[in-house]
Amino acid sequence: MPTLIDVFAALPGAIATDGVLIHLGDPMREQRRLLAGSAVAPLGDRGVIEVAGEDRLSWLDSITSQAVAGLRSGDSTELLVLDPQGRVEHAAGAFEDGSSVWLIADAADVEPLAAWLKRMVFRSRVTVSVRPELELIGFFAGGDADAAVRAIAAAPGGTPLVWSDPWVAVQPGGHQYANVAEHPAGEYAWRVAIVEADAVASAISTFEAAGILAVEALRIAAWRPRWASEVDERSLPHETDWIRSAVHLNKGCYRGQETVAKVHNLGHPPRRLAALHLDGSDDVLPEPGSAIFAGDAEVGHITSVARHYEDGPIALAILSRRAPTAELIVRTDTVDVSAAQQVIVPADAGATADVPRLTRLSRRPEGQDPRRA
Template structure:
């Protein structure tokens, strides 16, 4: 382990699970401190990939869901790698520094993403390198943590490597399916700094720390999809409202674009992401993959779950498009947990284009009674 990990894991109350710092004994307090910008979190569940070379942006633009050719040093965005049927295979945060493009991926996805990118280079002047020696620190903007981490962040090409999560608003070329008046992601000012682990351990010794349980609870409350949570073998970006921040609908051709356009303009995604507020009276928290029911009918599965410092037990669930918009039940180990649903992606999402269609009425012979067509 690195000096930074060892220093943070040595703090009072730290609970390390599988090499990752889960919490420091009080996840609710840690959430509050993260949310107000007073704490940092070591993101050991994510990995850095560096893409260098003169063609890096045009090349990445040609094979991913995001428009990247005009990124300037310091710009942040995110991208998806789709299969030919438009299903999500990989996801990554994107940070440009003028000489390299830095990708941040979930650790379980990083090697597969890097391998796929390396295979796609062909004659492009681009080089893809996994950078596991670099650490990632998460924090929220506007507090003491931002100043401390930004000062300690790496700047190999003069631009400080701090990624700003675009989830707080609909990005250029994006589209939001959620119809709520106030999206919970609007206040999600999440930042991730790329740092050299051994160089920053002492610089951050005075900053409060939070574990990964806290970061996940705040993500889920913001309805923010993640590869390790919401992505399965058939996820379309529309189903998680991911077009909001990771898909540019007006860019050039890329793998999976035809499906993205067809579902957005002409159809409806077969599933839809929902937020669940769970009954906490029995102090039972469901697990990822637990089944969601509407009455006796199975309508979906839990994708992410947490205890939130204000909202209590919460979850994200992927539901059938035809699942009712009312209250649901989550079944875990034989126990039924009542769940109040907030619709993220409506059942009628998609079909946004005003495409003229011939109707049976418009084709009737002149003079025919339309009621008899």
């Protein structure tokens, strides 16, 4: 049976490698088609995990950052698995269809996430299964592609498996650190359908296609973090504004919650996400991992980079909290690239949140007899 990439790689002009469709000859045009809702993108760089069993929702609620216990059939959300120090270990989109929760994760994290989940089952009535036979198609809502993909999406429980990315808006229990009047995610109506390759093969003539270069450019422009790009062994969800969509600040206990609450209440995460508009005059696109400098001081690194159809060369970067908000320099092997910076997560992120604080125990109302305290 052909894989999803086999189906799309047969299209004219398609360039694919390592199971991922890169582009079909014109990534800029592909971006426009995606946004217009007329194109779809095979997502060979992601995979699917099924969590089934009658305890699935309460169990996931107890071990992840998101409040999922009340999900209903057709609901989408996003969750993180944190270590005891609150650092991000795993991330996944989650879709409930009434009988299973379907997790969508970056390919390199599918097996580790599934293995961790299996270790956490204990006596819960839950099963965890990696589903390699199921594949993923991304598209934007509102166009011709929307109805066409939903028609071929897998629906084992009767509900088409189509995940709606919650990044489009601040989710219940979440908080946005980006201090902007209009967040670029406001128009990021991204959807991911879980499909079987043979269903796509029979409908391929109805689709225009786009590659991962187009998908990534639109993600970066929306300031959307991704496990495969923005996460390292030090990452806190606050640093990338991920509390916006993947953390519920008011839910019950879970691993790493103490750090999440502390950093949110007191502020000052050690690093912060920034959007960069790169100088394109030398036609050099820095690689992810490229070092960023403010004067002679190294202050961070590129995490994601792309050429956007309107904005030109753009990037996301993780910077030191103390990095200046002025223009920066990205150092490549051949040339230094100037980068205008747009702050996403402020240096005082968390301290600006409207969080009530308890009166210090050592303070008493004026005139109160301390012997009666």
